[in-house]
Amino acid sequence: MEKSTALGTNRTGIDMSPVDVKKMLALTNVTPPSSNGDERAIAEMRSRHIADASVIGSVPPPGSLKGVASTAMQKLTGKNPEAFIDKLGCRLAFERAGVRLYDALIVKASSIPGAPSEIPLDTLRKFRNEELRHFRLLEGAIRSIGADPTTQTPSADVDGMASLGLMQVLTDPRTSLSHCLEAILIAELADNDAWQLLIQLAAKMGMDDMARDFETALQEEDVHLAHIRQWFKESVLDDAAVAA
Numbered sequence: 001m002e003k004s005t006a007l008g009t010n011r012t013g014i015d016m017s018p019v020d021v022k023k024m025l026a027l028t029n030v031t032p033p034s035s036n037g038d039e040r041a042i043a044e045m046r047s048r049h050i051a052d053a054s055v056i057g058s059v060p061p062p063g064s065l066k067g068v069a070s071t072a073m074q075k076l077t078g079k080n081p082e083a084f085i086d087k088l089g090c091r092l093a094f095e096r097a098g099v100r101l102y103d104a105l106i107v108k109a110s111s112i113p114g115a116p117s118e119i120p121l122d123t124l125r126k127f128r129n130e131e132l133r134h135f136r137l138l139e140g141a142i143r144s145i146g147a148d149p150t151t152q153t154p155s156a157d158v159d160g161m162a163s164l165g166l167m168q169v170l171t172d173p174r175t176s177l178s179h180c181l182e183a184i185l186i187a188e189l190a191d192n193d194a195w196q197l198l199i200q201l202a203a204k205m206g207m208d209d210m211a212r213d214f215e216t217a218l219q220e221e222d223v224h225l226a227h228i229r230q231w232f233k234e235s236v237l238d239d240a241a242v243a244a
C-alpha cells in the first residue's frame with residue numbers, strides 16, 4: 001500500500017523553532033484574554049439556547065393510509081410509529097450516504113498508482129451495491145407502513161451532520177487510501193450498530209418480516225466491517241513497516 005505518512009517540514013509543532021518558544025511564552029504574559037470570564041460563560045449561553053430551542057425536526061404522520069396494509073398499522077397501534085419512522089429514515093439516509101462514500105473510495109483506490117491488490121475494486125463495488133440495495137430495502141419498508149421515504153427525518157438530519165467530515169476525508173485529493181479506509185471504518189462501525197438497533201426496534205414494533213429482511217442486510221454489513229477493519233489495520237502496520 002502507498003505510504004500515508006511522510007517526513008517533511010511540518011511547522012505546526014513548537015519544536016520546529018526552539019528559539020522562539022521563550023518569546024512566544026513571554027507574549028502570553030503581556031496579552032491577557034481580551035475579555036473576562038472562563039468556560040462557564042459559554043456553558044451558560046449554550047444552556048440558554050437549549051432552553052429556548054424547538055426540536056430539530058419532525059416526522060410527518062403517515063400520508064396515505066388508504067393503500068397501507070391495515071395489518072401494518074394495527075401492529076403499530078398503541079406504539080409510537082413516528083419514532084420508528086424516524087429511525088427508518090435515518091438508516092435510509094445513511095445507506096444512501098454509504099453509496100456515495102464507497103463511490104469516492106473506489107475512485108481513490110483506482111486513482112492511486114500501484115493500488116494494493118489486497119483491496120480488489122470488485123469487492124468495493126460489491127459493497128457499494130449492497131449499500132444501495134439496503135437503501136431500497138428501507139425505502140420499501142418505509143412505504144409499507146404508509147410513510148414517505150423522501151422525508152428527511154430528524155435523526156437522518158443529525159446523522160448527516162455527524163458524518164459530514166467522512167465525505168470530506170474521502171473526497172480530499174490529498175488523503176491516502178489509508179485515511180479513507182479509516183473514514184469508511186467509522187461509517188461502517190456506526191452503520192453496523194445502527195442496523196442491530198433497528199432490527200431490535202422492528203421486532204419490538206411487531207414487524208417481524210421487516211426485522212428478518214434487515215437481518216440479511218446486517219449480515220452483509222458484518223462482511224463490510226470485517227474487510228474494512230482488516231484493510232485499515234494492514235495499511236497502518238504497513239505504513240509503520242511492521243509485519244501484520
Ligand SMILES: [Fe+2]
Pocket residue numbers: 094095098131134191221
Ligand atoms: Fe450500510
Ligand SMILES: [Fe+2]
Pocket residue numbers: 098127131188191220221224225
Ligand atoms: Fe456497509
